[in-house]
Amino acid sequence: MRAAISDPANRDPAKAPMQPMLRARDLTLRYPGASKPALAGLSLSVEQGEIFGLLGPNGAGKSTAIGVMCTLLTADTGEVEICALNLRTQKNKVRPLIGLVPQDIALYPSLSVRENLSYFGTLYGLKGNDLRQRVDECLVMTGLEQHAWRRVQTCSGGIKRRANLAAGIVHRPELLFLDEPTVGIDAQSRHLILSNLQELQRAGMTMIYTTHYMEEAQQLCARIAIMDQGQVIAQGEPEILMAAQGCSDLQELFLHLTGRSLRD
Numbered sequence: 001m002r003a004a005i006s007d008p009a010n011r012d013p014a015k016a017p018m019q020p021m022l023r024a025r026d027l028t029l030r031y032p033g034a035s036k037p038a039l040a041g042l043s044l045s046v047e048q049g050e051i052f053g054l055l056g057p058n059g060a061g062k063s064t065a066i067g068v069m070c071t072l073l074t075a076d077t078g079e080v081e082i083c084a085l086n087l088r089t090q091k092n093k094v095r096p097l098i099g100l101v102p103q104d105i106a107l108y109p110s111l112s113v114r115e116n117l118s119y120f121g122t123l124y125g126l127k128g129n130d131l132r133q134r135v136d137e138c139l140v141m142t143g144l145e146q147h148a149w150r151r152v153q154t155c156s157g158g159i160k161r162r163a164n165l166a167a168g169i170v171h172r173p174e175l176l177f178l179d180e181p182t183v184g185i186d187a188q189s190r191h192l193i194l195s196n197l198q199e200l201q202r203a204g205m206t207m208i209y210t211t212h213y214m215e216e217a218q219q220l221c222a223r224i225a226i227m228d229q230g231q232v233i234a235q236g237e238p239e240i241l242m243a244a245q246g247c248s249d250l251q252e253l254f255l256h257l258t259g260r261s262l263r264d
Contacts, residue, residue, distance in 0.1 A: 019084050021175055021206040022046040027068060027078035028230075038064040039075065040230035046175075051197065051207045053217040053238075055254060056227035057263040062210045063103070063179055065227070069208070070100050070177050082175060096124060099173030103180045105160045106167070109153035113144055113163045116152060117170050124171035138166040141199070143192055158189030165193055169200065176200070176207045182216065194220065214251040224250075228258050 023045045030037040038061050046052045056062050067073035069080055071091050080087040082094050100106075107116045117135045126134055139145045142162040152160060165181055178197070182190045197207060197220060211217055217224055218238055225235040234241055234257055238250050247253040 019048075020045045020081075021048045021083065022069065022208070023081045024065075024069060025079050027065065027075045027080070029064060029068065029073065029075045037230050039068070039078075042078070042227070042231050044225050044232055044235060046206060046208060047223075048206055049201065049204055050222050051201055051209055051220045053221035053224035054208055054210045054227065055214075055217055055224055056210075057258050059263055060227040060258075061230040062227055064230075066100075066177050066179055066208065066210065070098055071095055072100075096171070097174045099168040099171065099176045101165050101168035101176065101178045101181045103183065105152075105164050107152045107160065107163055110151060112149045112151055113155070113159070113166075114139065114148040116163065117166055120167045121170045126171060134170055134172070138170050141196055142166045158185045161185045161189055162193060165196060169205075174206060176205055178207060178209045180211055181209075182211065182213065214249070214254055218250040226254060226257055233257055 025043050027039045027042040028037055029039040040061075042061065042065055044052075044054075054062050054065065064073065068075045069082075069087070071087060071094060074088075083097055085094050085097075087094055107113075108119070111119065114135060117138055118131060121131045121134055136145075139148050142165055144159065144162055144166065147155065147159055147163075150159070152163065155163070161181065161184075165178075168176060168178075182193050185193075194216065197209070201207065209217070209220060221238065223235070223237055224241070225232045227233065234253075238253075242248070242250065242253050245253055245256055247256055
């Protein structure tokens with residue numbers, strides 16, 4: 001087992017938040033019949049208002065970790081706190097505070113983009129003018145106002161990705177989980193999504209971001225955690241981690257820590 005590395009704990013205490021937005025401690029999870037655990041003692045902490053990158057090769061446990069932290073999976077052992085609420089005992093209080101943009105398009109294909117956003121907003125208790133205004137805001141933010149009444153099944157991949165993001169933020173979550181939100185799309189849609197995320201961060205939203213595009217993580221994330229074999233092997237500010245390992249960029253650091261062997 002490799003020792004985890006992290007950046008020095010030398011931040012200004014006056015600038016540190018009193019309570020992390022999310023704290024995960026010693027999470028373990030083994031799927032039935034699996035030879036190895038998907039999570040093997042994962043621990044991380046995410047500060048309020050940051051975009052936190054959760055990186056790792058295929059099979060490292062990223063999606064499982066997100067599934068646990070957004071209440072879709074239950075860890076065998078360990079604890080998660082979100083906004084100081086315990087996920088095991090206060091799940092119903094946590095769920096309204098979080099949003100999820102999954103890797104797969106989680107929209108109803110036979111409904112229009114607007115109908116999807118209205119439906120998901122209703123699930124979170126929005127109604128009337130507040131619902132209509134919020135749907136309009138999300139359509140404008142993601143550049144979808146001209147596509148609002150198109151059925152999702154007729155939309156391009158870029159439009160679907162942007163609508164997937166809009167559905168995840170329609171209820172104004174405090175913590176947003178993003179699982180590879182730009183995979184397989186054109187450069188223009190990718191640029192708009194990344195700009196959206198930076199705008200949401202400026203408005204105070206906290207995000208946990210997974211991607212295989214190291215340049216995205218280096219652009220967006222003030223701090224990252226690199227996972228492998230179900231645990232965090234490095235966590236901290238990218239520049240400090242790169243300097244500690246003598247790496248020139250995040251991709252070099254990633255390959256240095258996780259190896260160059262193919263992960264299928």
